[in-house]
Amino acid sequence: MTFRAGFVAIVGLPNVGKSTLLNAFLGERLAAVTPKAQTTQRRLRGIYSDTTSQAVFIDTPGLIKPRYTLHRSMREEALSALEDADVALAVADAGFEPSLEWAEEFGRSIRIPRILCLNKVDRVEASRATELREGLAGGGWDGVHGTCATRGEGVREVLGALLERLPESPPLYPVDELSDAPxxxxxxxxxxxxxxxxxxxxxxxxxxxxxxxxxxxxxxxxxxxxxxxxxxxxxxxxxxxxxxxxxxxxxxxxxxxxxxxxxxxxxxxxxxxxxxxxxxxxxxxxxxxxxxxxxxxx
Structure with a gap:
């Protein structure tokens, strides 16, 4: 049986639900989650394993325009995660126009396999969510999915799409580990x-x-x-x-x-x-x- 394993960088603007998605993928509350933007300050690895694959998720700080050294540190954390990744998961807030604009631009700039997750679809009408997915599907994405991570809606579909695009590889970490962090x-x-x-x-x-x-x-x-x-x-x-x-x-x-x-x-x-x-x-x-x-x- 073919086994797949690799790194998945989770990227996006602040407060779009990246850490909530990570926790939903793992079924554990590993990443800090609050309503405040910039909750994540440094990247965190969470490990998902099943019988055929292992995804090492890299949760990253929100991409912001830096105002001081910590912000520049956070931005480098996010961008460097993309350099290490086999697959990129871009997360956008379906109800926040600047986030959608960012996603459209980001889809053209990344050369590794990339999945777009339109999170917080509960904030928009179902017809609008469908319109967004269809409109963004032609932007070079390997898949566009809608989720409401806080409710777990659409999460398994996104996870499956990511696992399919991992390279063939033996597990990178013991399959019973949830993170490599102390x-x-x-x-x-x-x-x-x-x-x-x-x-x-x-x-x-x-x-x-x-x-x-x-x-x-x-x-x-x-x-x-x-x-x-x-x-x-x-x-x-x-x-x-x-x-x-x-x-x-x-x-x-x-x-x-x-x-x-x-x-x-x-x-x-x-x-x-x-x-x-x-x-x-x-x-x-x-x-x-x-x-x-x-x-x-x-």
Missing amino acids: VRDFVGEMIRETCLEELADEVPYAVAVRIEEFRERAGDKPTYIEAVVYVEKESQKGIVVGAGGRTIRKLGTRSRTKIERFLGRRVYLQLRVKVLPNWRKKTHHLRVLGFRVPAQES
């Missing part, structure tokens, strides 16, 4: 996701999370996790901590619940908040926090 990376993303959900205005985008300690303990003792939430200003630190520590306790409680569900065991989570001035604009700080440094600034 568990502590997912833990950090769950904490950052909670910050995005709970904090208002500009503060969430100034948040970075670093896991300082991750220690499994013997017996029935909870796993010990110590994490630092970094912000750029003292005023932001005050918001994250909250009056009497109320906000940081809420962030810790909600994050711990997610982490325990993910790990399947009890967790003791210690959160601290530190100021790292202008970390989004400084290459040294980005390196310390584990981000790719843009080539022209390294």
Whole structure:
């Protein structure tokens, strides 16, 4: 029996549902998902395996016009994923015209097999969704599909189309793995996701999370996790901590619940908040926090 395996880059503008699609493909909540744009800051690999194929999905930050160093880092993460990929999955929001315009242009510029996913089709009339698929089908795509990833609609069809276009290859990773990333990376993303959900205005985008300690303990003792939430200003630190520590306790409680569900065991989570001035604009700080440094600034 022929086995197929390869890398699939998931690309698109911010907030079109790339991470939601990844989670739907895998049947697990690996990638952070919030209503806020730019939730994904660095690429994440999720691995789907069945009896005949293995797709290593690369979830990427939304393609935006960079305003500072972190944005340039995020853009390089997305574009470099395409260089490594065997298949491209472009995701567009069916109800957002700039996203559709981006997809039309993107379809002409990529030379590897490419599938277009029109996500959030529930936002438009069925006749409009059909019109969009038919109109874009002639743009050099190897397939155009409509999905509502939050409901799982159309997801299996897109997955099947992607698997068909992978090259013949033995599995690239053990078939029981869901990702090649360390568990502590997912833990950090769950904490950052909670910050995005709970904090208002500009503060969430100034948040970075670093896991300082991750220690499994013997017996029935909870796993010990110590994490630092970094912000750029003292005023932001005050918001994250909250009056009497109320906000940081809420962030810790909600994050711990997610982490325990993910790990399947009890967790003791210690959160601290530190100021790292202008970390989004400084290459040294980005390196310390584990981000790719843009080539022209390294």
